[in-house]
Amino acid sequence: MAKPNTYWLFNNSANDGANSGNASGGAGASSSNWVVIDRANDKLMFLDDQQTDGDSNVGTIYPVIIPAAGTQESDKTFINDDSEDVLDQVKLAGTTEGQQNGGNTRYVFAIFFDGATATVPYLEAWDDSDHDSVDDDFLGAGTAANSTLKAIATTNAVPGSGTWGGTPLAGTGSRITLDTGALAGSKNLYFNLKQAIVSTFTAQTDTAIVLALRYTYS
Secondary structure, eight states, X not given: OOOOOEEEXXXXXXXXXXXXXXXXXXXXXXXXXXXXXXXXXXXXXXXXXXXXXXXXXXXXXXXXXXXXXXXXEOSEEEEEETTTTEEEEXXXXXXXXXXXXXXXXXXXEEEEESSOOSSOOEEEEXXXXXXXXXXXXXXXXXXXXXXXXXXXXXXXXXXXXXXXXXXXXXXXXXXXXXXXXXXXXXXXXXXXXXXXXXXTOOOOSOOOOEEEEEOOOO
């Protein structure tokens, strides 16, 4: 079994359709549109409702405002597209508590495998590309349950609720499985993602957090 190639993509339309273009993305089912993520240069960003799809990534950036009380889902989700110099909105991300088209949506983010795996693939989050710590405040500062990043696997079904809770992401101790078992061959795996900020959160100016894909092959 050779190591499979993997490709990360996102749907930048408001149409909940599968990635029929696989590694190349492009026009998908139900008039969806899939864009390949440049993992070396593109960035995932959660921003305020003032931010608009297609804004320049060197223009004004509107960060999420920490709520005065309780917990608040970040309004909008974007991919900072380095090659196009724009903020490309992931319109179906998150839940109905955000300010976009999130909710009981299935085809939001995709990871396409072009071959088989020996184990089920996991989606994880880490402080940085060393993948050896989860101390960042965004990941709960050592308490996984307090991670601001929440994810849910949607490979085989919709979340089941427009206000899905998701699993907090923080290392191997709190992660999601993207399918029911090892992959027998090429396949798209899907997930939805949101950020939820509590009123006691300490504002940060930058972070090196990475999303990671863990699997084995033989």
